[in-house]
Amino acid sequence: xxxxxxxxxxxxxxxVVFAGTAATASTIxxxxxxxxxxxxxxxxxxxxxxxxxFGAWNVNFAYTGPSGGGGGGGSFVNTSSGLPGSDAFDxxxxxxxxxxxxxxxxxxxxxxxxxxxxAPNQTFTTDLYLNNGNxxxxxxNTSPTTADSNLGFSLLDSSGNVLFSMTAFGGGEYxxxxxxNGGAYFEPASGNxxxxxxxxxxxxxxxxxxxxxxxxxxxxxxxxxxxxTFTGQISMASGGPAAVxxxxxxxxxxxxxxxxxxxxxxxxxxxxxxxxxxFGVAGGGLLLFGRRRKLA
Numbered sequence: 001x002x003x004x005x006x007x008x009x010x011x012x013x014x015x016v017v018f019a020g021t022a023a024t025a026s027t028i029x030x031x032x033x034x035x036x037x038x039x040x041x042x043x044x045x046x047x048x049x050x051x052x053x054f055g056a057w058n059v060n061f062a063y064t065g066p067s068g069g070g071g072g073g074g075s076f077v078n079t080s081s082g083l084p085g086s087d088a089f090d091x092x093x094x095x096x097x098x099x100x101x102x103x104x105x106x107x108x109x110x111x112x113x114x115x116x117x118x119a120p121n122q123t124f125t126t127d128l129y130l131n132n133g134n135x136x137x138x139x140x141n142t143s144p145t146t147a148d149s150n151l152g153f154s155l156l157d158s159s160g161n162v163l164f165s166m167t168a169f170g171g172g173e174y175x176x177x178x179x180x181n182g183g184a185y186f187e188p189a190s191g192n193x194x195x196x197x198x199x200x201x202x203x204x205x206x207x208x209x210x211x212x213x214x215x216x217x218x219x220x221x222x223x224x225x226x227x228x229t230f231t232g233q234i235s236m237a238s239g240g241p242a243a244v245x246x247x248x249x250x251x252x253x254x255x256x257x258x259x260x261x262x263x264x265x266x267x268x269x270x271x272x273x274x275x276x277x278x279f280g281v282a283g284g285g286l287l288l289f290g291r292r293r294k295l296a
Contacts, residue, residue, distance in 0.1 A: 031122065032115065032264040036087040039077045045089055046075050046110075053264060055113035055243075059091065065105040071096035073108035073248065078258060083129045083200055088258040093248050103147060103250050108257075111245040114264065117158070118241040120209045122266050126153060126244070127220075129200040129258040130168055132251050149250040150175075151257045155205065155234070155241035163234040163241055164214070166203055179212060179235040200260075206267075212236040 032053020039045045049056035061073035073093035093106040118124060130151050147169040154165040167175045201220035208214055212234040219227040234241070248257045 027267075029266040030263065031266055033262070035261045036077050036089045036259075039089075040079055040087055042077070044076050053115050054262075055115070058111045059108065060111070061093070061106075061108045063096070063106055065096070071106040073106060075108065075110055078256075083127070083258060083260045086260040088129060088260045089246075090256050090258045091246060091248050092254075092256045093251050094253050094255075103149065105250045107250070108248045109245050110247075111156070111243055112262075113243040114241070117239050118155070118207050118264065120207050122264055123204050123206040124155070124241070124244065124262070124264050125202065125204045126262045127200045127202045127259050128152065128166075128168075129260075131254065131256045131258075132168070149252060149255070151248050151251050151255070153203075153244060153246045153259075156243045156245055157238040157240065158242040159238060160243075161238065164205065164232075166216075174218075176216065176230070176232065178214075178232040180233045200258075207240070210236060212240075
């Protein structure tokens with residue numbers, strides 16, 4: 001009888017260990033997604049909310065240049081000259097009679113909230129397809145304080161404060177900014193981005209933990225030809241990323257910021273179906289052990 005009891009314990013323990021190992025597998029679960037093709041039949045995307053897991057779009061244009069010389073800007077769904085083979089969300093600006101006098105002169109933003117703030121193990125992914133009308137080589141590869149224009153996207157907290165931004169300057173490089181980096185260059189293949197509807201890049205921002213550590217994987221026009229990943233940290237004091245904002249800041253005449261899709265996914269470890277079954281087997285073995293012990 002002692003031998004039988006030992007076997008029952010061993011069988012139960014083995015099943016539990018195996019089940020625990022299987023439970024470490026991870027799956028990619030969709031949380032939110034949307035594409036520009038969902039809006040083709042609509043008059044535009046401002047104020048509309050297609051797809052799942054996001055709030056409605058809020059597009060805004062602001063002019064802060066010389067009085068009476070205001071430019072303009074807006075948004076539409078581009079179905080003719082957008083991303084290759086794809087419909088695209090499009091925001092733009094153009095200068096008025098006062099001309100573009102620098103950053104924050106003509107700004108169009110398209111903002112959209114997440115249903116809930118981005119959490120650890122979740123990834124926000126989008127693409128960008130840029131055309132910059134302000135290409136001043138003298139201001140390329142410089143800091144935001146001297147750039148003549150910037151285009152890109154930001155992650156905002158619930159109060160609209162910028163937690164992270166991926167910016168491309170006119171004639172310059174991508175520049176990542178967060179809580180710990182005043183600016184960190186991410187250099188594409190050409191060294192400089194001389195925009196003329198260059199091939200789109202895909203950005204995957206993954207929040208790693210509640211401290212705000214993140215990784216950003218960029219694929220497309222990278223120097224190595226392969227995806228490149230860099231890391232940083234954002235502030236989580238105000239609850240984390242609650243919205244995404246695309247922006248065209250003084251992009252100049254004919255400038256556009258386009259993107260075809262956006263999504264949020266979850267990659268947290270989840271138990272495999274077989275794991276649950278194995279836990280049941282383990283429990284059954286232990287029950288059998290208890291029953292035979294009583295009979296003894």
